Amino acid sequence: MGSGIRLAREFYTRDVLRVAPELPGKHLVVRPDSGPPLKFMITETEAYRGNEDMACHASRGRTKRTEVMFGVGGLVYVYFVYGMYWMFNVVTSVENDPQAVLIRGIEGFNGPGRLAREIGIDRTYYGEDLTVSSRIWIEDSGLKPVIRSSHRIGVDYAGEYWSTRPWRYLI
DNA sequence: TCAGTGATTAGG
């Protein structure tokens, strides 16, 4: 039931701690040019939660890079790190509540950098709206996998409290 | 364990 249906605005405009654990098992669909859409099952995500979350980029305020996170849920937040990798994130919650889900894994490709490279994510996806875009969106798959959680990866700089929140979700 | 790699950011 619900398989193949694009996720609508209401899915994304909830708290990131509700959205992030529901994404593993869903299908990320990409159509780079006008070819047939490619589907990948999302396998791993991480939640970044607003101003107070010291691991969230938006906790350092609104900048040109973090601007889109202050927008409505369903937009795409991408940024470049370590001189090589694009990180693919999905904005959640309502306007002016800067939250996002980092997509850390899809079937066949673990790791946010490898995944983004595989599906062709770059700066042109910044601000893309997953609820209307013709080249990228997320669909319900009808699957309800068992999800396990653990601490987020690579955020030790945020301090012990924030780096130990169990906000990483994987199948 | 550690180098590569360059955008982003804060600060002078």
Add this chain to the structure above:
DNA sequence: CTAATCACTGAG
């Protein structure tokens, strides 16, 4: 302008 930092990856 400078310099530090970085939600990573692959090689050894």
